[in-house]
Amino acid sequence: DVESVPGVPSWLPRHLRDGGIETLYPPQADAVEAGVTEGESVVASVPTASGKTLISELAMLSSVERGGKALYIVPLRALASEKHREFEQYEEYGVSVGVSTGNYESSGEWLASSDIIVATSEKVDSLVRNGAPWISELSCVVADEVHLVDDPNRGPTLEVTLAKLRRRNPNVQTVALSATVGNAQEVAEWLDAALIDSHWRPIDLQTGVHYGQALHFDDGSRTELSVNSGEKPTAAIVRDTLTDGGSTLVFVNSRRNAEGATKRLGSVTDERLTSEERDQLAAVATEIREASDTETNTELARAVERGAAFHHAGLSRKSRTLIEDAFRDRLIKVVAATPTLAAGVNTPSRRVVVRDWRRYDGSVGGMAPLSVLEVHQMFGRAGRPGRDPYGEALLLANSHDELDELFEKYVWADPEPVRSKLAAEPALRTHILATVASGVANSREGLLTFLDQTLYATQTSDSDELQRVTDDCIDYLLVNEFLESEREDGAQSLDATSLGHTVSRLYLDPMSAAEIIDGLRGASDVTPLGLYQLVCRTPDMYELYLRSGEDEEYTTTAYERETEFLGAMPSEFEQARFEEWLSALKTARLLEDWAGEVDEDEITDRYGVGPGDIRGKVDTAEWLLGATERLAGELELSIAPAINTARKRVEHGVSEDLIGLTDVRHIGRKRARRLFEAGIETRADLRNADKSVVLGALRGRRKTAERVLEQVGHTEPDMTNVNPSERSRPETEPTDTTD
Ligand code: ADP
Structure with missing residues (x-):
């Protein structure tokens, strides 16, 4: 009680x-x-x-x-x-x-x-x-x-x-x-x-495997499933769940598969919508379209109208929330999702189908099976307490052998133990610098004592391995002058240098900092592309992959714009390093396009990414360029202002001439360009601007215009008597920086 x-x-x-x-x-x-x-x-x-x-x-x-x-x-x-x-x-x-x-x-x-x-x-x-x-x-x-x-x-x-x-x-x-x-x-x-x-659950969960015409469950029971000719198992399950008024969550292994499955499953859900549901779904679709007009979003809106949706990290936050809410409200009948949805977000559904139990794993260069833990977490989304009688979670088998295999591998299996990954070098490098810089430890022995309080230490009886990687990391940090050491009475004390303190506070991987410092030293003139490429090749930025044929395209760019790059370009004969360098160039070109006011939609096309990815790259670049600016200051280089400009351009996605305007809240890249074209080029112009001109550039959004004018200290931000016909316009906040 x-x-x-x-x-x-x-x-x-x-x-x-x-x-x-x-x-x-x-x-x-x-x-x-x-x-x-x-x-x-x-x-x-x-x-x-x-x-x-x-x-x-x-x-x-x-x-x-x-x-x-x-x-x-x-x-x-x-x-x-x-x-x-x-x-x-x-x-x-x-x-x-x-x-x-x-x-x-x-x-x-x-x-x-x-x-x-x-x-x-x-x-x-x-x-x-x-x-x-x-x-x-x-x-x-x-x-x-x-x-x-x-x-x-x-x-x-x-x-x-x-x-x-x-x-x-x-x-x-x-x-x-x-x-x-x-x-x-x-x-x-x-x-x-x-x-x-505890293994207690608020609602019964049956887990099992679909094979042929039946769902086979862990308690030995079977449910027959009618499969129309030519119908894929997932579609048959979704259809069957709908007859009972339930919804289905389908886990797949890639964004493309999520989008593809949604398209196919949409024709199953579409047939069974009531006209009331159709109206409500149309309203959700409109909100999605209003959030941004990228191709991904348009496709998502089209699927939502039919009662289906995909969910992955390439979606904008706004779209994601709309989908989650409409699925919880049982408006959307099927969601095809990548595993990100399994973690944290509370989206229960009558049935869960784990369609793909393998996914691409870069570290093995091929497909690898999901862990039992992951599959069980996905299973756990089945069943809504108080709404459903029970939940059902299923894997799909193509053969009788696979049916047995999947029972062994996942349905009856216990989840794996969790294992510390602390001994991996990049992690240790970063945390050792931070531990010394924040004064938690000031010697090798102090570090080892601290590390003794980690899960790693609890799990390992062999302390040699940890000592060995710790020593490697200390050496690396000493060589790059992030740490300094002194011998006192035979004991070695460790201290962070001023640079080391800065790097730790900036939250950079020391290896990123070393790369940036190396690139900045000796640079007299910097361009945005050069800076973008520099930060993109650090381990703190996830680079875009090169698609086939692209290495040639970017090699050409590399030579055409050779003078802009900072630090040494690896030789073409060091193939792996050169290709990584080109991937960084590709990522940098995306940022350059963004900062050159290229449409979001065109960028997603050109680089094969979603709008959420652009946001991710932009955020990371903004942070890394801020850090680069600080490092340049620390090294007393005169290029800090140029770095600042490059950072602001990435932050707002604009050319240099718009930076003053985009510093004003509620003015994104598109609005700034329209204001600029209407003759309002600076913050000062905005202060003295004719209100109707501002209103026009903001496409009649009066509340926004008032807020903008108030911020810059315009004499009379009150808009009540500007063009009364505009008054009934709905006010929506822009959710993304494009407008
Ligand atoms: P978890 O974090 O374990 O995945 P949540 O904390 O999100 O699960 O809980 C799932 C749902 O159960 C929530 O909607 C929550 O409001 C509901 N819930 C939690 N505790 C109780 C309870 N004691 N009685 C009824 N409902 C509960």
Whole structure:
């Protein structure tokens, strides 16, 4: 019963009951039993959708009730805003909630007044590096999806961040939420926490495999499925689910497959829509089209009109949210998604089909099977408590042998244990510099003691390997002058150089910093393309792949514009390095197009990417160029202003002449160009501009025009008597920078 939970604020039971939560789910009750509302650390390893969020809320709210401060660490930026929105419900009771995203190089002072702070592990790491004072006030730290410490790219940051927080605040309560994993006990030992290891689910889940004309389930039961001639299994399952009024979530292995499957499944859903649903779907489609008019979005809108949608990281945030909401409202009947949807976003559906259980893996250069953990997380999205009688999750088999194989491999299999990836060099390089720079350790021995508090140390009995890579990293950092060492009484002390401090605060991989510094040294003249190419070849930027034939195209560009590039170009005979360098050039050309005001749509075509990818590249480039500017300052080079211009152009996607205008909020690249063409070329012009001209350039959006004019200090921003016929126009905020 929610009334009898000790330690929580007195308003909470009533608030939960109003929200339909009368009793705690068993894993939640176990967590309370273990003291989660009384400051005890807990690792909760429970299935998807079994109420992990509430466990963390109980911990955070009781901690705040005792006068403390809580931090909620999310694995993805997109989840930060989602969780923030979720926790905002507590603001009416005086609990303030802050979210920290964006710029790494700040200490987030304004967060000092928040009771609950939501941030990614990278952001928390950077706040620690920049000495955010409130870090030492934390009384409760929640790590969401802690099984991702297993992730080779981002896991080590989460691991080291938790270790640092716990070292700074030895009494901090740690609450780690995890999918069901093979070695939850080990994770709990690492975090000195009580373990809640449960397989309980709020709704029955049947898992199995589709083969031939039947669904075969793990309890031995079979459901016959009518398959029309020529119909693919996924389509037959979607159709069958619809007869029962249910929706289907289909997981595929690539964006292209998500889009292709959606097109085919749309003809299944289209036939069964009511006219009311059709109207509502048309409204959603219109919103998607209004958000941006790229080809991807247009295709998405067309699918939504037919009751189907795809979901992947190439979509804009706005489109993604619209799809998730319409799917939850049962308007969209089928979503074909890449695995990103399986993590975090709460989108339950009657049936889940894991159509592709292999995906391309660059590290093996071919297709690799998904992990049991991933497949089980996808399975877990099946069944909506209170709406469906049960959920069903299925893999697809092409042969009888495969049917058996899939049962063995996934349906009956236990999820893998999570394994620390900290000993991988790029991770260690970065974290060793940060650990020394922030004063947590100042010698090799100190570093090894600190690293002893990581999951890696818990999991390995052989400490030689860690010592060896640690020594390699220290050497690298010394050679590049990010660290300096002194011998004192036979012991070697380590200290960050001024450059090393800067690199750590900028949140750069030291190898990126070394590459940038090498490129900047000796440069007298820099162009935007040269700078873009420089930051694109650092390990902090994901480069675009070269498609076949493109190496020739970019080789030509490389020679035509040779004088612009910074640092040495690798020789064509070093094939692998040269190709990487060309990939960086391709990515740089995308940025150059963006900063040259090329239409978003044309860019997506030219480079074979989605609008979400452009945003991603632009954000990363903006950050790296900001860092480059700081490094140039640190090295006392005179090119910092040119770097600043290149950064602003990328940030807003405009030519140099528009930079003054795009610095004004609500003025994106398209609006700025129209203002410019109407003769308003600077901020000062805007201040003295004729209001009707401004209104015209903003396509009649009066509210926006008022806000813009207010910002620049226009004498009379009030628009009420400008062209009254404009008054009834709906006001929508632009969601993306194009307009
Ligand atoms: P997880 O984080 O484990 O994937 P969530 O925390 O998102 O799962 O919970 C899934 C759903 O269950 C949410 O919609 C939540 O409101 C609901 N829920 C959680 N706890 C309870 C409860 N004790 N009683 C009823 N519904 C609950």
